[in-house]
Amino acid sequence: MAATQKVALVTGVTGQDGSYLAELLLEKGYQVHGVKRRASSFNTQRIDHIYQDKHENHVDFKLHYGDLTDSTNIIRIIQEVQPDEIYNLGAMSHVKVSFDSPEYVANVDGIGTLRILEAVRILGLEKKTRIYQASTSELYGGLAENKNAAGFYDENSAFYPRSPYGVAKIYGFWITKNYREAYDMYACNGILFNHESPRRGETFVTRKITMATAAIALGKQDCLYLGNLNSQRDWGHAKDYVEAMWRILQQDVAEDYVIATGVTTYIRDFVRFSFAEIGIELAFEGENEKEIAKVVACNNPDYQLAIGTVVVRVDPQYYRPTEVDLLLGDPTKSKTQLGWEPQYDLAGLVKEMVASDLEILKRQR
Ligand code: NDP
Ligand code: GDR
Numbered sequence: 288m289a290a291t292q293k294v295a296l297v298t299g300v301t302g303q304d305g306s307y308l309a310e311l312l313l314e315k316g317y318q319v320h321g322v323k324r325r326a327s328s329f330n331t332q333r334i335d336h337i338y339q340d341k342h343e344n345h346v347d348f349k350l351h352y353g354d355l356t357d358s359t360n361i362i363r364i365i366q367e368v369q370p371d372e373i374y375n376l377g378a379m380s381h382v383k384v385s386f387d388s389p390e391y392v393a394n395v396d397g398i399g400t401l402r403i404l405e406a407v408r409i410l411g412l413e414k415k416t417r418i419y420q421a422s423t424s425e426l427y428g429g430l431a432e433n434k435n436a437a438g439f440y441d442e443n444s445a446f447y448p449r450s451p452y453g454v455a456k457i458y459g460f461w462i463t464k465n466y467r468e469a470y471d472m473y474a475c476n477g478i479l480f481n482h483e484s485p486r487r488g489e490t491f492v493t494r495k496i497t498m499a500t501a502a503i504a505l506g507k508q509d510c511l512y513l514g515n516l517n518s519q520r521d522w523g524h525a526k527d528y529v530e531a532m533w534r535i536l537q538q539d540v541a542e543d544y545v546i547a548t549g550v551t552t553y554i555r556d557f558v559r560f561s562f563a564e565i566g567i568e569l570a571f572e573g574e575n576e577k578e579i580a581k582v583v584a585c586n587n588p589d590y591q592l593a594i595g596t597v598v599v600r601v602d603p604q605y606y607r608p609t610e611v612d613l614l615l616g617d618p619t620k621s622k623t624q625l626g627w628e629p630q631y632d633l634a635g636l637v638k639e640m641v642a643s644d645l646e647i648l649k650r651q652r
Pocket of ligand 1: 299300305353355375377378422482
C-alpha cells in the first residue's frame with residue numbers, strides 16, 4: 288500500500304450503494320474494505336466484478352465477514368483495518384419488511400450505528416476516522432406541515448418517521464450527531480432521498496416495475512401487482528448519490544446534508560414511463576384496490592401486447608400500515624457546499640433500468 292493511500296471501510300458493501308461506492312473509492316485510489324454477512328447462498332453478485340484474489344501482490348479490495356449486530360466483530364474489523372473513513376451503509380433497508388421485524392431493524396439500523404461509533408471511540412480513533420451514516424428521507428415521514436416554505440424537506444425540517452425502519456434510522460441519525468458534538472468526532476449524516484439503479488433490490492418498487500416491464504414484454508409474466516400507486520418519491524440514481532457520500536466526508540467541517548433531485552413523481556407515473564421505454568402506452572382506470580392499467584397503444588414490433596390487456600393490478604397486501612405519501616427534497620445545501628451535481632435525471636434512470644432488465648431476462652432465455 289502506498290504511504291498516502293487512504294483506507295475506507297464500507298458496511299453493506301454487497302448492497303446497491305455499497306457496490307457503487309466501492310467502485311468509486313477504488314477509482315479514487317483508496318484501499319477498500321467491505322463487510323459482508325455470511326449467507327447460505329452467494330450474496331456478492333454486485334461486487335464480484337471488483338473482487339481481487341487475495342493471493343495477488345497488491346490487493347485494494349478486501350472483504351471481511353461481519354454483522355452490525357455483533358459489537359466484538361465490528362471492533363475487531365475496525366482495529367484491523369484502521370480506516371480513515373467508514374461508510375455505514377449496512378441496514379435492513381426495506382420499509383415494508385420493517386413492520387414484520389421491528390426489533391431486528393432497531394438492532395441493525397439503530398444500535399448498529401452506535402456500535403460503529405463506539406468501536407471508533409474504544410479504539411481511540413476519534414481523530415483519525417471519519418464516519419458517514421446512511422440516513423434517509425424516511426425520517427421526514429412525508430408530513431406536509433414539516434416542509435419548508437417552498438414545499439421541500441431540507442436539513443432544518445422536523446422529523447416524523449412512519450415505520451419501524453424510519454424510527455430505527457432516527458436513532459442512527461441522532462446518535463451520529465450526538466457523537467459529533469460530544470466527542471468532536473467527524474461523523475456526518477447524509478439524508479438521502481430514494482435512489483435507484485439496475486442494481487436496486489428486486490422488491491423495491493422501481494426495480495419491481497422495470498423487471499416486470501421486461502418480463503411482460505418477453506411474455507414471461509402476465510401482470511404486475513403493486514400496492515399504493517398514489518405515493519410520490521424523489522428518485523435519483525445511486526451512482527450520483529454515492530459521489531455525494533464521498534464528498535460529505537471530504538469537507539473541513541462535519542455536517543449533515545440532504546441529497547435529493549428536487550423532483551417528485553407518482554408511482555403510477557413511474558409505471559407509465561417504464562412501459563413507455565418498450566413502446567407500450569398504458570392508461571390507468573378505477574380507484575384504490577380496483578385500479579388497473581391497460582395497454583392502449585403498442586408501438587414496438589418486438590413487444591406486441593394486445594390493446595386492452597391489463598398489465599397492472601393493485602394488491603392490498605403491499606399496502607403499509609402507515610405510509611409516507613410524498614417525499615421531495617431540497618438539495619441546495621449539497622449543491623452549493625459540496626459542489627454536488629447529479630448526472631442522471633429520471634428519464635435516464637428508467638431507460639437504464641429497463642434496458643438492463645431486458646438484457647438480464649433475455650440472457651436467462
Ligand atoms: P440494500 O438493501 O441494497 O443493502 C443493504 C446492505 O446492508 C446489504 O449489503 C446487506 O447485506 C447489508 N446488511 C443487512 N443487514 C445487515 C447486518 N445485520 N449487518 C451487516 N450488514 C447488513 O440497501 P441500499 O444499498 O439501497 O442502501 C444503503 C444504505 O442507505 C442503507 O442503510 C439504507 O437504509 C440507506 N438508504 C437507502 C436509500 C435508497 O434509496 N437506496 C435512501 C436512503 C437511505 P446482504 O447483501 O447480506 O443482505
Ligand atoms: P421506500 O421504497 O419505502 O420509499 O424506501 P419502496 O420502493 O419500497 O416504496 C416506494 C413507494 O412505492 C409504494 N409501493 C410499493 N413498494 C414496494 N416495495 N412494492 C410494491 O409492490 C409497491 N407498490 C407501491 C410504497 O408503498 C412506497 O410508497 C426506500 C428504501 O430504499 C429505504 O431504505 C430508503 O431509506 C428510502 O427509500 C428513502
